[in-house]
Amino acid sequence: MTKSVRTKTKTKVxxxxxxxxxxxxxxxxxxxxxxxxxxxxxxxxxxxLQARCGDPPPSSLSQRLGELTDGRILExxxxxxxxxxxxxxxxxxxxxxxxxxxxxxKRS
Amino acid sequence: MTKSVRTKTKTKVxxxxxxxxxxxxxxxxxxxxxxxxxxxxxxxxxxxLQARCGDPPPSSLSQRLGELTDGRILExxxxxxxxxxxxxxxxxxxxxxxxxxxxxxKRS
DNA sequence: CCTTGCGCTACAGAAATCGTAGCACTACAA
DNA sequence: TTGTAGTGCTACGATTTCTGTAGCGCAAGG
Numbered sequence: 001m002t003k004s005v006r007t008k009t010k011t012k013v014x015x016x017x018x019x020x021x022x023x024x025x026x027x028x029x030x031x032x033x034x035x036x037x038x039x040x041x042x043x044x045x046x047x048x049l050q051a052r053c054g055d056p057p058p059s060s061l062s063q064r065l066g067e068l069t070d071g072r073i074l075e076x077x078x079x080x081x082x083x084x085x086x087x088x089x090x091x092x093x094x095x096x097x098x099x100x101x102x103x104x105x106k107r108s
Numbered sequence: 109m110t111k112s113v114r115t116k117t118k119t120k121v122x123x124x125x126x127x128x129x130x131x132x133x134x135x136x137x138x139x140x141x142x143x144x145x146x147x148x149x150x151x152x153x154x155x156x157l158q159a160r161c162g163d164p165p166p167s168s169l170s171q172r173l174g175e176l177t178d179g180r181i182l183e184x185x186x187x188x189x190x191x192x193x194x195x196x197x198x199x200x201x202x203x204x205x206x207x208x209x210x211x212x213x214k215r216s
Numbered sequence: 217c218c219t220t221g222c223g224c225t226a227c228a229g230a231a232a233t234c235g236t237a238g239c240a241c242t243a244c245a246a
Numbered sequence: 247t248t249g250t251a252g253t254g255c256t257a258c259g260a261t262t263t264c265t266g267t268a269g270c271g272c273a274a275g276g
Binding site for chain 2: 018019020021022023024027028029030031032033034037072086089090093096097098100101102103104105107
Binding site for chain 3: 138153154155166167169170
């Protein structure tokens with residue numbers, strides 16, 4: 001880990017009225033959910049995170065990370081990207097998706 | 109509600125190895141999470157669902173609905189689109205996102 | 217018939233994403 | 247000092263996805 005400053009994201013994630021809508025719009029962009037998922041075992045630097053996600057283009061990943069840190073779901077620490085306190089709570093809610101997905105695919 | 113047949117979706121949602129990855133790829137496409145969210149109070153027909161979601165283009169909505177029904181998360185009943193049995197379980201997991209999002213926005 | 221509402225397709229333009237190259241920086245060694 | 251290796255991340259043209267609008271085919275009612 002070397003550098004660690006993030007410039008503000010340019011692209012607007014529409015400021016919707018209801019909070020949950022703002023969240024859904026954040027999460028339904030490409031790599032957003034995947035990034036949250038892959039950070040569950042601890043912080044990862046940019047390139048490590050990229051590798052874990054199956055090598056998305058760095059431009060896409062960078063933009064997504066910017067949006068998620070702008071939204072105070074992630075934060076950039078010296079050890080790499082990691083959940084904010086709120087982000088950690090969010091991921092707790094997402095973890096059960098794994099079991100669900102396994103049951104889901106079993107009935108194909 | 110009048111017609112009720114769905115032709116198979118053409119666009120491939122990549123057949124990833126781990127089930128949870130397949131799920132994440134489904135959910136991070138535009139309108140997917142929103143559609144799941146808006147169906148929580150019962151089935152909705154195409155146009156009603158479209159209105160609830162804030163009028164996405166019908167082509168986008170149609171494609172997303174196709175993917176979600178292909179994935180056996182939704183199904184098309186005479187009363188409209190609704191969760192499959194598995195889909196209903198999935199949405200149970202997503203409902204707590206609302207409370208989380210409210211706490212999230214409160215600290216802006 | 218004629219209108220109304222439905223589910224949904226068609227298609228061109230706009231926007232997001234991809235793929236690849238590579239910059240600026242740090243650390244460490246030759 | 248010069249090099250090599252690794253990092254975070256930007257640039258940018260090609261590609262894919264999404265948007266916006268028009269409208270088809272069908273069913274039900276008047």
